Amino acid sequence: MSTILLDPKKHPRLQPATALWKRYRPEAAPYRFQAQTVDAARDWQRRTRQALNQIIGFQDFQPVGLNPELLEEVDCGDYLRQKILLRTAREIRMPVYLLLPKHVQPPYPVALAFHGHGYGVKDIVGLWEDGQERRLPEGYHKDFGVALCRRGFAVAAPEISCFGERQTDFSYLNTAIGAPVPTTCDHTAKLAFHLGGSAVGLRAFDAKRLVDYLETLPELDTHRMGAMGISGGGMHTFFSTCLDERIRACVISGYYSTFKDSILGMQHCTCNFVPGLGQFGEMYDLVGLIAPRPLLVEAGSYDCIFPLPAVQASVVKARQVYSVFQAADQVETDYFEGRHSISGGRAYDFLWEKLAH
Numbered sequence: 001m002s003t004i005l006l007d008p009k010k011h012p013r014l015q016p017a018t019a020l021w022k023r024y025r026p027e028a029a030p031y032r033f034q035a036q037t038v039d040a041a042r043d044w045q046r047r048t049r050q051a052l053n054q055i056i057g058f059q060d061f062q063p064v065g066l067n068p069e070l071l072e073e074v075d076c077g078d079y080l081r082q083k084i085l086l087r088t089a090r091e092i093r094m095p096v097y098l099l100l101p102k103h104v105q106p107p108y109p110v111a112l113a114f115h116g117h118g119y120g121v122k123d124i125v126g127l128w129e130d131g132q133e134r135r136l137p138e139g140y141h142k143d144f145g146v147a148l149c150r151r152g153f154a155v156a157a158p159e160i161s162c163f164g165e166r167q168t169d170f171s172y173l174n175t176a177i178g179a180p181v182p183t184t185c186d187h188t189a190k191l192a193f194h195l196g197g198s199a200v201g202l203r204a205f206d207a208k209r210l211v212d213y214l215e216t217l218p219e220l221d222t223h224r225m226g227a228m229g230i231s232g233g234g235m236h237t238f239f240s241t242c243l244d245e246r247i248r249a250c251v252i253s254g255y256y257s258t259f260k261d262s263i264l265g266m267q268h269c270t271c272n273f274v275p276g277l278g279q280f281g282e283m284y285d286l287v288g289l290i291a292p293r294p295l296l297v298e299a300g301s302y303d304c305i306f307p308l309p310a311v312q313a314s315v316v317k318a319r320q321v322y323s324v325f326q327a328a329d330q331v332e333t334d335y336f337e338g339r340h341s342i343s344g345g346r347a348y349d350f351l352w353e354k355l356a357h
Contacts, residue, residue: 032281033288057197061089088209108154109224116231120164140341242289253298261310284317292327
């Protein structure tokens, strides 16, 4: 006689997520956006930004000198590309590419460019993974760092924690007997969780220190500074703009939607998660930390990990939040036909219009 088999599809309470989703109530989150006046919204921003800094973790690294080291300088024809190594904390080093346009006179407006998953920052500054130059944009990033520079921005493109030259060395693992090797993202995020923080916190801290460095360069006008990122770089752009008011405008590509329909609704890299983030409500609540600064959302019609209907619904909510600041028109969109990739159809002009003058 065979045992009775229970089907989780027919018995949803067998599924562990069922009970957890019952607790998913962004409309009741203590830090959700519910202000009705500009003064109340500003007060909410002060309290919520402080709380978010605490929950993502690692914003308390001891301040140290940035000690910038110029590693290389390459003439790319219509722009100059520098590679710089920064010390963002005592134990942390971060390579940064700085692209300087030749057709614009300094001081330059500035664009922070945050890459997503892949082989790292080289993929947005016109380089193959082996460091060789390429002439044409490739992949889902489409060399958007170069495109921003050619639009007239000085572009600061950091190697984001866990990618490229910032991967963890797991050579101590005995792979000969089957020891599994994690990705740097997964390992770093889990180690961060264990210590009460997140990979998001590490990246946001690095971005703040990058801006600190850029403020020391006289050829850059950091009062005219924006940010742009795709996928994991869109996440980076979102949280960094929430937390650092020195970023005056942003383009979020392939990320802005809802936590429920994307990050929590399907498989995503562990580096996307922040323990306890539910107390801040939904993504459209946190966007109140960006308001009233200009925001452009890029989303592809065939983006399978950030579904367009969720993006559109969340943008409607974002405009409601912005309307409290009388700034609903500062939320723009570029909904394009395509998959998970940079569009650029509006982004470069958008940042130029908002920041160049």
